[in-house]
Amino acid sequence: MGSKQPVSVLVVIHSKDGQALLLERADKPGYWQSVTGSREGDEALIDTARREVAEETGLDASGSQLSDWDMTNRYEIYPHWRHRYPEGVTHNDEHVFGLLLDAPCEVTLAPREHLGYRWLPWEQAAALVFSPSNAEALRLLPHRLGLPTG
Template sequence: MNGKKQPVSVLVVIYTADLEVLLLERADHPGYWQSVTGSREGVESLRDTAIREVREETGLDANQYEFTHWQLQNTYEIYSHWRHRYPEGITQNTEHVFGLQLPGRQQIQLSPREHLSYQWLHWQDSAQKVFSPSNREAILQLTQRVIRKMS
């Protein structure tokens, strides 16, 4: 891929048992809030990509908590201002959604290269704050997923 990103990525919604969601503010676009995201590198599995991205962006070890692949994928058009990161002619990305449930808020160690700050918000507030429609949809599904898991 000549140092370019693969058009395969993960979205990891990190949330607490009380349905507070962790949001990260992008360093390259202040004011843009999101969950953990990142592209697959090499031939790593989607699960390994998600675990790596959580560690790089938050300092958390996803293996220590309830970590699940939601069996949900989104295909979307890559924002034009980010297309230079991908091989020429690539305009679509396929994103695979994961959830990471923590028992409560955790201290986060941000990667300053990627994020300026973080905050924990109630799931409804976080859904309103994220810039990505697929991130918003994943957060809005959170209550259904937690209720389904409890039954």
């Protein structure tokens, strides 16, 4: 069994016009998601979010564009990933953050973690991600940005 903490962050990286960055998982081709990752040690969750953004995309989230959305999702860990956690751990608490960028940009992927990336309008991104909590966070973008919802 693993030692991963069942406390993680979900970071929705998005542009002012409502496009969202999605990453394709290397360990599950076809699974698209926003930046995610578990807390290490006793680091503050905002530091976990900054670290994961840097590791997974090469972007610097140390500026004020990174915000805590004050949302926590508790979900059952998919069985095929439970081996990463201590024995008996079945649920994870995911804390949601957003990283606002002026416009979509190039990113540098961690090759062991992700196969590719794409920028999509929030509606398409929400339809593509495999995680229900990720889809829910993406559907909040129009409200958070003051965009029309069609």
